[in-house]
Amino acid sequence: MQIIAPTYPWLRSYPPGIAWDMVPEPGTLPAMFEDAVARFADRPCLDFLGRRWRYAELGEAVARVAEGFRRLGIGPGSHVGLCLPNSPYYPMAFYGALRAGATVVNFNPLHVAEELAAQARDAEVTLMVAPDLDPILPRVLGLLGKGPVGRVVVCRFAAALPMLKGLGFRLLRRRAIARVPADDPRVLHWEGLATAPPIAAPLAVRPGDVAVLQYTGGTTGTPKAAMLTHANLTANLAQVQAWSPGNIPGQERVLAVLPFFHVFALTSVLNAGIGWGAELVLLPRFEPAQLLATIRRTRPTLFFGVPTLFKAVLDHCAKPGGAKPGELASVKLCISGGAPLPLEVKRAFEAASGCVLVEGYGLTEASPVCLCNPVESENRPGSIGLPLPAVRVEIRALDGSGTVLLPGEPGELCVAGPNVMAGYWRRPEETAAVLGEDGFLRTGDVGVMDADGYVTLIDRIKDLILCSGYNVYPRTIEEVLYRHPDVVAATVVGAPDPYRGEHPVAFVELRPGSTTDADALREFLRDKLSAIERPRRIEIRASLPRTAVGKLSKKELKAELLALRKDKR
Template sequence: MPREDAVTTPDLPWIKSYPPGIPWNAKIDMLPVHHLLDDAAARAPDRHAIEFQGKAYTYAQLHECVQRFAAGLQSLGVGPGIKVGLYLPNSPHYAIAFFAVLKAGGTVVNYSPLDAGAVLAHKIADSETDIIVTLDLESLYPLMNKLLGSTRLKTLVVGNMGEVSGAPDKVQAELRSQGQLCDVAWDAQRIAFASLLDNDGLCAPVAPIDLHDTIAVLQYTGGTTGLPKGAMLSHGNLSAGCSQAVQNLSGGTGLQDGRETFLAVLPLFHIYALTFNLLLGVRLAATLVLHARFDPAAAIRDLAEKRVTVFFGVPTMFTAINMFPGVEGNDFSSLKLSNSGGAPLPVEVHERYEALTGCKLQEGWGMTEICGVGTNTPMQRRHKIGSCGVPLPGITIRFISVDDPGKPVAYGRQGEICIAGPNVMTGYWKKPEATAEAMTPDGFLRTGDVGYMDDDGFMWIVDRIKDMILCSGYNVYPRNIEEAIYKHPSVAEVLVVGVPDAYRGEAPKAFITLKQGAPSFTLDELKGFLKDSLGKHEMVQALEFRVSLPKTAVGKLSRKELQDEEKRRVASSA
C-alpha cells in the first residue's frame, strides 16, 4: 500500500479543473463490497436491478438470490480464504455469484471465457481455486470440465441461460438446436446452480472484513509479459474505486441515485465493467440492461428503446455503432453519459459519435491494478478530446523518467505515469518481488504507461513502455502513428507494431482494416498521406490489410497478438 503521505501533496495541477462542490480531497467511502447491494436493496427494493433476455430482477429479488446462493456456497465450504472462480459471460448468474461469494466470506477469482486452457490451468493453480461457477454452454463447460480432473479444481457449479431468461424452455431449446449446449453428468463434483438457490437464505456469520487486507477479488492481468499475475483487490480498494467514480460522475447534471439505466455490454469479468457497470450501477441503484455479448444492432436498439442514460464502452464499440447502417435513424436523446476506456479513442471516432448521439463522450484511463479507476473528466467540465481526463478524487499522479526511473519528471513533460490512492491494489498474489518492482520508493504504483499532464491537469497517454519502437535510437510510440493513420478516410481500425529492420533496428508496421466499400491504398500512398503528420523516424515502413484485427476479451484492439505473429514470422524466416 502507498504511504499515507503519498496522497496528500497540496500542489496538484488538476485541482483547478474540478467543478465547484467536488473537492479532490473528499471523503472516500470504503465498505465491504457486498454491502453495496445490501444498501441498494434497502433503498430501492422495487426498482429493476437487471434486465436480461425478457426477464427483470428487482433489487429485492436480486438481493434474495444472493442471500440464498451465499448460503448454498457456505454449504460447500466457502468462507474466508476460499477462492471461487467465475467463468461466465454476462448474465444474471455473474451478479448473483459475485455478491454471494463475498457475502459468504470468500474471494472471487475472475476467469475469462477467451482464455486458453493452459492459462486457465495456471490461474486455477496459482489462485488456489477449488470451486468454479460456469454455464452448460459448449464454449465454456467442456474445457472447464476437463480441468476438473486435471487440476486442483474440485467442484463445478453449472447454470444455464434459460433459468435467468423470460422464456426458459424456449431459450434452452434454441441453444440446443444451435449446438451450443452440453449435457452435464450431475454428481457430487458437478452441481446445478439452481440447487444452491434452494434454501432459506440464512447465511452463517463470517469473520469481520479488514477493508485494507481482506481480498475481495483476485483479478488477473493480461499477461503481456509471461503468465498473468493476480492483482489483489481488497474490499477497500474496490469500494473506494466505486466511491471515486460516483464523486466524479454525480452532482449537478451528473448521475442520480435510483434514476439511471446502464447498457452493460462490457464483459463483467473485466475490471472496467466490474467497477463501472456492476459496482457503480448497484451503488446508484441503477437498472443494468445486460447483454451477453456486444452486438451493434442489439446495442443500438436498446440504447434507443430502453432509454439508456449511461453507456460505458471501448473504442471498437463506438466505432461499430458509428459505422452501423441506418444508425442515424435512432433516438439517443436519453443518453447523458457515454464513456470510453480500455484504450485510446481515435479523435475521428470521438467526434462522429458525439455528432450522432448528441451525448458528450468522455474518456477515462485505468488499469487492473487500480480497480480500473484513474482519470476521467468531471461531467460538469469540458472534455479535451484525446485526453483521458483528470485524476479522480483521492488519486495522485506523478511522472518518472522512462530511461531513468529514479528521476522525477515535471508535469508537462512525458514520463512513466505513477499513481497512488485508496484504489491501488495491495499487491500481486504470491509475488512479493513483482509487487516491489511495481512500486516506487515513496509508494506509487508504476503503471508502464507513458504520458504527460497539461497545465489544466488533464492527462494525455502517449503509449505503453513495452510497446515503444526503437527506431535508429529514437523512442517511437505506436499510438502517435495510429492517430495519424486514423485520419485517412478509408481506415476503419489500425494497429502499429515494431518489426525488425536491418537499418533502423526496428521499424513501424501498420495493420489496417478498411471501412466498408472504402478504396484501398499502397504503402507509398499512405506515406504521402502521413508526411505532414509524422517525423521521418516515425514513418510507417510496412503495411498489411486485414479483414479484422485481434481484440482482447473486453473488445479493445490487441497489439500483443500481432507482435507475437511478427516474432514467429521472423523466427520462421531465420
C-alpha cells in the same frame, strides 16, 4: 485527514463541487450491496433481454446463493472462479461468494482449456461457476481432477431468459447447449445452490480482505493476479460516483455490454451501477444490431465502453437500416476506457449521439479507474483527464531514478490512492517492481501532464519503438491513420530492423467496399508524420486481433513479425 498539496496542478482545474481531498471510507462490497437492496428494494435492478429483477429479488437470490456456497464449505480463504458471460448469474454468484466470505477469481469465457487450467492452478480455485454453453462448459469441466478445482456449479442459460425466449433458445439453439454429466457428484446444479434458505450468519468480511483476484498482463505481459481488496474496490466505486454528480440514485439505467469479468466493467458498470441503484441492462455479448435494438427498447442513460465498441456502433449506424437520429438520445453520458480513444471516434460519436463521450484511464492494479475527463466541465480532447478524488499522479523519469518531472515533460505515469492493489498474488518480486514503498504504482505508460493537471498518454513503455535511437510512439501513428475516412481500425507495432533496431509496421482494417490500398495510405501519411515515424510497411487485413472486451491486441501481431524474422534467417 486532508491530502491536498498546493503544488498539485490539477487542483486549479478541478470540477466545481467535487472534492479531490475526499477520503473514501473503507468498506466491503457485501455491505454496499445490502445497503443498495435496502434503499432501492422496489426499484428495477436487472434487465436480461427483457426479463427483469427488482433489487429486493436480487437481494434474496444473493442471500440464498451465499448460504448455498457456505453449505459447500465455501468461506473465508476459499477461491471461487466465475467463468460467466453477462447474465443474472454473474451478480448473484459474485455478491453471493463475497457474502460468504470467499474471494472471487474472474475467468474469461473465451479462454482455451490450457489458459483456464493455468489460471485455476495459480489462483488455487476449488470451485467454478459456469453456464451450460458450448464450448465454455466442456472446457471448465475439463478442469476437474487435473488441479485444485473439485466442483463445478452449472447455470442453465435458457432458464434466465424470458419464458418465450428461453423456449426458443432450447429449441433453436440446441447445439449451443452443452451436455451436463448426470451422475458426476462433482458437477452441481445452480438450482441447488440458489434454493438454500437465505444466509443468516453475520458478515465475515473485512475491508482489508482480498475480494477479487483479477488477472492481468501488467507491465511485463506475464499473467498474474492483482489482489484487489474490498477497500480498494469500494474506494474506486466511491471515486467513480463522486466524479459523476449528475447521476441520480435510483433513476439511472446502465447499458452493461462490457463483460463483468473485465475490471473496467466490474467497477464502473456492476459495482457503481448497484451503488447508484441503477437498472443494469445486461447483454451477454456485443452484437451491434442487438445493442441498438436494446437501446431502443430500454432507453439507457449511461454507456461505458472501449473505443472499438463506440467505433463499431458508429459503423453500424452508418449502414442501411442503422440507428436513426435521436435513437441514442436517452444516453446522457458515455465513458470510454481500456484503450486510447482516437479523437476522430470521439467527435463522430458525439455528433451522431448528441451525448458527451469522455475518455478516462485505469489499469487492473488500481481497481481500475484513476483519471477521467470531467463530466460537467472541460472535457479536453486527446487527454485522459484529471486524477479522480484521492488519486495522486506523478510523471517520473523513464530512467528508473524516480525523479518527478515538471509539467510538459514526458515520463512514466505513476499513481497512488486507496484504489491501488495490495500487490500481486504470490509474486513479491513483481509486486516490488511496480509498487513502491511510497505507495505509487508504476503503470508502464508514458504520459505528460500539462500546467492545468490534465494528463495525455503518449504510449505504453513496452510498445515504444526505438528507431535509430529515437522514440517512436505507435499511438501517434495510429491517431493519424484514424483520420483517413476509410480506416476502421489501426494498430502499429515495432518490427526488428538490423540497421535501425526497429521500424514501425502498421496493420489496418478498412471500411467494407473501400478501394484504398497501402500506397494510398502511405501517401496520406507523407505530410503528417516525420520520415522516421512513417511505417515502412502497411498491411491491410480483413480484421485485426482483439481482446475479449474489444480492445485491439498487439501481441499476436508482434509474435507474427518475430516469427517472420526467424523464418528469414
